[in-house]
Amino acid sequence: MESVESVEESVKPAADVVATFLTAKGFMPLDEGMALYAAAFEAARLGLPLLEIGTYCGRSTILLADAARRAGGDATVLTVDHHRGSEEQQPGWEYHDPELVDPEVGLMDTLPTFRRTLHAAGLEDRVIALVGRSPRVAAVWGGKLGLVFVDGGHTDEHATADYEGWAPHLAEGGLLVVHDVFPDPADGGQAPYRIYRRALASGAFVEVSALRSLRVLRRTGPGI
Ligand code: SAH
Numbered sequence: 190m191e192s193v194e195s196v197e198e199s200v201k202p203a204a205d206v207v208a209t210f211l212t213a214k215g216f217m218p219l220d221e222g223m224a225l226y227a228a229a230f231e232a233a234r235l236g237l238p239l240l241e242i243g244t245y246c247g248r249s250t251i252l253l254a255d256a257a258r259r260a261g262g263d264a265t266v267l268t269v270d271h272h273r274g275s276e277e278q279q280p281g282w283e284y285h286d287p288e289l290v291d292p293e294v295g296l297m298d299t300l301p302t303f304r305r306t307l308h309a310a311g312l313e314d315r316v317i318a319l320v321g322r323s324p325r326v327a328a329v330w331g332g333k334l335g336l337v338f339v340d341g342g343h344t345d346e347h348a349t350a351d352y353e354g355w356a357p358h359l360a361e362g363g364l365l366v367v368h369d370v371f372p373d374p375a376d377g378g379q380a381p382y383r384i385y386r387r388a389l390a391s392g393a394f395v396e397v398s399a400l401r402s403l404r405v406l407r408r409t410g411p412g413i
């Protein structure tokens with residue numbers, strides 16, 4: 190049984206949010222989710238929006254949203270997804286969930302499930318869902334962000350576009366969080382690891398924390 194007992198009281202989500210998180214469909218484990226929560230709690234204090242790439246069914250979104258609420262300010266959570274699923278979530282692939290296919294159009298549609306998750310957590314008012322391809326949304330986005338959480342497509346094409354599209358919008362002091370970072374190819378795909386390395390190599394970021402495949406970097410300067 191997973192437990193949140195070890196997490197510091199001040200940065201722990203409300204019990205009902207943890208319960209919703211644990212029952213929500215998705216790919217965020219509890220321990221990495223708590224690290225994401227702590228990062229979001231800190232970043233929300235910048236008073237800027239927090240942005241997630243890869244909404245899926247809202248499992249991680251509700252952590253960002255509850256952290257923003259708990260931080261006490263008015264930070265909004267933006268979450269980007271075309272809601273048609275990543276390559277590995279399509280029929281016949283390892284992470285496919287047949288319950289998430291829209292029978293009328295015959296394609297994945299995670300948006301209704303996401304909305305139910307958000308509603309169950311009581312966090313609809315904190316979150317703006319941006320339904321579209323990440324690079325297309327990034328191309329029209331003009332504002333500064335307090336946090337960018339990269340958890341979208343895991344091909345090099347997608348991960349690179351997410352980094353290039355969104356990292357420049359991070360305010361100085363803001364946090365770049367990357368999920369599914371696997372230095373050893375035996376553990377998983379390398380695209381998130383490559384953007385994590387690229388961020389560090391740019392000189393614009395320092396690493397703040399690492400918990401399994403979740404990495405938190407702080408933007409310390411220009412030069413992305
Ligand atoms: N954060 C979620 C998991 C995200 S799974 C959780 O914690 O459970 C990855 C999601 O990224 C999928 O829903 C997929 O539709 C989305 N995605 C993949 N490539 C994308 C792109 N280029 N633009 C927008 N969304 C994308």
Ligand code: MG
Nearest residue numbers: 216340368369
């Ligand atoms: Mg992930």
